[in-house]
Amino acid sequence: MQFIDQAEIKVLAGQGGNGMVAYRREKYVPAGGPAGGDGGDGGSVWLVCTTDLQTLLDFSYNRIFKAEDGERGGPKNMTGARGEDRIVPVPCGTVVVDRDTGETLGDLTEPGQKLLVAKGGKGGFGNTHFASNNNRAPEFATEGRPGGERTLLLELKLLAEVGIIGLPNAGKSTLISVLSSARPKIADYPFTTLVPNLGVVRKETGDGVVFADIPGLIEGAHMGTGLGHDFLRHIERTRLLLHVVDMTSENPRTDYDTIQQELVAYGHGLEKRPQLLVLNKYDSVQTQSPEELLAPFADLSLPKVVISAATRHNLEPLLHLCWQHLDQLNQSEAEV
Template sequence: MFVDKAKIYVKAGDGGDGRVSFRREKYIPNGGPDGGDGGSGGNVILVADSSMRTLMDFRYKRKHVAENGQMGGANNCYGKSGEDLIIKVPVGTIVYDEETKRALGDLRHDGQELLVARGGRGGKGNAHFATSTRQAPRFAQPGEKGEEIWIELELKLIADVGLVGFPNVGKSTLLSVVTSAKPKIANYHFTTLSPNLGVVELDSDRSFVMADIPGLIEGAHEGVGLGHDFLRHVERTKVIIHVIDVSGIEGRDPIEDFRKINDELKLYSEKLASKPQIVACNKMDIPGSEENFERVKNILSKEGYDVFPVSGATKMGIKPMLDKVYNILETIEDEEEIVEVDKDLLYHKYADVKDFTIKKENDIYIIEGPLAERLLASVNMDDSDSVKYFQRVIRKRGIIDELKNMGIRDGDTVKMGSLEFEYYD
């Protein structure tokens, strides 16, 4: 089964807390603070891997969390940083921010990396807070939380050549005889519900990747049937082999089918419709096909198409067609990145987020947010030095100014987590 879309949650590791510790050695009963810093949390990094073909794995595991940093140690020892979490995805995967639907990255090359969530910084140990007047700080800084984000992965099949055509015209059969791919083949419509990939090896020096793309129907550009799923995969192919059934055994007009599919390609994307096309008139082994082929060739050749009579069943005419396809590929340069990636979004997603909010409920001012959480985790209200540090931080970070703007008065109650105190300027 081919899965080309997935939504996953990723979270970077939290930073380790700083340590509260004091030097204790023989003959030094009252040593100074020596608490070390916590380690940084691990990042979450996506890496394109050419050995992967689908996003199937992400259907079963949707939560991915990197390792946390360790707490700092005594004797100014740093805590160990968390390991980065490496998530492998197929080459051709586009990464979107689930919230904004904007592209964060386009992993088109093997080994290409994308940092999607940064680990939190480790907190500072109490040794950092010692001053000439505060020689024994009994508090340390907690580690920062790692970034977290829901992302959408979309795989656009990357192949040099795409086989297109109405259902049941023989695309899967053609792929099976020119490559080692083993698609399921049966005589009914919509046989192929997912793309199949194979490598065409003309000789030791000439090869290319071919994909049998799911068949489409009228209205595909609007999402009808397999619709957008089909067209998404065709977008990145360089050459299109348009397979038509010239046998007429199903009572269909091959020229009419050819027009309808090209109309769908054009309605979806002008760029897609302008890709080079080779016409493969398939099922030439069936009696009566020759007459239809001559009519198709006369019409389409005048329009500039190369038309080849082929048979997937007998392999007739396939090599000349593949030679022509290879010659066209040799003249086509690799396309530049076609996805508009918002590189700033990912790295500034958290930068502009306010780290505290204040709301008033029943004459109580409630302070919430990451800053409030970090302060509560680091402050020891039984220690005067720690309380002074707390007061200095809330003033420096603008909390006092915002309380004043909201009309707070001396004696009013302020709540921060489980901590309640009266405000006095």
């Protein structure tokens, strides 16, 4: 699947229909009054959140979305038909920004959630609207108003409760593949993962928790180096981070510090997100005890666990820590 997480589209609301100049033309009514109807309102453009889409790929092919114009008013005081609204489905997790003003118009996260992005123009008034004691037969009507028009930037941020971060080749994809039914591409070289991978991990209660493997984080990621700048935004929605460190690396602590510095540099409070430190590939460093492996991280107060994703060593304690922290977050949010 091709993953597209940014798109630019143009939305055009419908123009209001013109009002009509008309008069009553009935037998035995020699001086029929005005009878011109109002124009119909133009249709509006709405974005609607749906679970049927997972990417913004469709917007690579279709970038202009226009609602119908309102119809002109008719004789006998008939109002023109209203233009039909244009409904544009977007995946859950889409942030909508006005390209010209930079204003964030909405953040669509719940299925069925709607956002009005271009309002239809009002229909014009027919001459009936202007009849008065001083002017019993007005000979004018007004034109319909133009509809709203905007260029929008759509940005997709994955909806996952747990984000798996770390340098390339730390074992993130292997970890999500053994914890869930996700089947990412896995190989023994950097940047195997070019798109975020989502997987649902089941709790003992049967509830599913969405995990996301966030790729492309290297030194300088916040400035666009590698793939990190494109994918750091997906961490913003996660509630808990699993920071995976490759224990076969020459300096695991330096690897850890590199990612932490990128989180701080990117901003948005990512460095304050609750984290678990996951020391991976224990199967390749079993000559050292877990205590020796944890020694370089002794000054860190966050919870730590030594695992081997490849052999599934210690995955149950890791998941227990995840559920424990998520429950604590739920409880804190409920109290607020």
